[in-house]
Amino acid sequence: MSQYFRIAKILSEQPIGQAVEIKGWIRTRRDSKGFSFLEVNDGSCVANLQVIAEENLPRYADDILRLTTGCSVRISGLLAASPAKGQAVELKATEVEVYGWADPEAYPLQKKRHSFEFLREIAHLRPRTNSLGAVARVRSALSFAVHRFFQEQGFQYIHTPIITTSDCEGAGEMFTVTTLDLNNVPRKDGRPDFSQDFFGRQANLTVSGQLEAEIYCLALGNVYTFGPTFRAENSNTSRHLAEFWMIEPEMAFCDLSQDMQVAEAFIKYLVQYVLDHCPDEIELFTNFVDKGLKARLATVLEQNFAKITYTEAIDRLTSCDRTFNFPVAWGADLQSEHERYLCEEVFKRPLIVSDYPKSIKPFYMRVNDDNTTVAAMDILVPGIGEIIGGSQREERYDNLVSRIEEMGLNPEEYDWYLDLRRYGTIPHAGFGLGFERLIQFVSGMANIREVIPFPRTPGSAAL
């Protein structure tokens, strides 16, 4: 009686001499005199298991010689040491059952490499490829590692709402959630009358769970969120999605420097976790996607992140002999080219830029003693750019009110948020990490559409 194994387990444990059973999909078939080689992948790992199917097997001519890329099979047999180079073990089949055929004339996946653009058009089949399958396993491993990092340190996981009625950040374009009849929208003063809508008011998909996370931070202490986030921005780039996953820790009794320490430790923990748990995937990415990946991940672990203030960054940029397309001036936000220059050419490692002018940052960031900068920090990473944005939050009631007013917002709409400062306010800080950008950084994948199973971008939402 043979025992069912995932292929990953067979390759790691190598139970030679044992009767085993595998289930998976054919990658290729090569015929030889008197037998065929089958490469079977079951999604448990990068590697395939080589199966030897001899011509005396039942239905050899009818089934085995018809197997092509994509067919699903159950195979049992005896695991043996492989006499040839290329693999340590192979399965000598005693039984091959075909679950499902895949017409080779019609099946889009071939045994050669495809462009990522083409694979994107077949989102339902692309996880069957080596690279997209590897991305999916890395994404799963990183998700687990995110929870493990925070849970090990006593953070509470908070489910902040996906449908929200607070438009607190004010900046990002939001998706509206409605059950109003779009062919006959009730109107009041020329505008849609959301008082007749499902929630009795306008509701949107969340752009960030931060403000809600702060509520629980000021009750439970350290908390984090990890969930989907939505931006209706018309941005068409290799690092933006309309639906993406964000991790937002919020830490009680925490200042900006502690915030930076946690963020750096977090990124290093995640990189280390993937190197430990997905070495074959990292090897695949390094060989076929990004030659410099392994070396870059190693330097992330070895070195401390570089740290400069915004003001120092401006000094560096104005005093260097480089000419930029965009002017460098104190008070203006750093452009991509500026960030890339500092991160990739000056420091050549992750870079934390802190203490930005308050005029270019949101109202909730804590104003520094100079009254012109805020306790904010961005972490820039080579090849990706900004991967984390965080800050110490303004915990002083009066300062927060005047910042809200300065930004032209209405304090009445932030009454619940101000309550957190009216009653038992505490110093606290947090940051947001874009999960897909993290996966890009760790996998070397150039386009963010390859690191989420079903990418949503302007004009595109397959499945």
Added chain:
RNA sequence: UCCUGGGUAGCUCAGUCGGUAGAGCAGGUGACUGUUAAUCACCCUGUCGGGGGUUCGAAUCCCUCCCCGGGAGCCA
């Protein structure tokens, strides 16, 4: 949204001066072989992104729309 480069066989691409379309891979058939991006021979495959225009004639020139890549803005 802006700048820029593309869209030709199932996939990746070539296509000269405007003259009526080709290669590699995949697929099919056969040969060979402990193979592993197998190899060799032969065969099949086209709305040249859509629409309009110029021309005797358009993959090629012009207009327009759609889609994709790269860069930028916004950000995570």
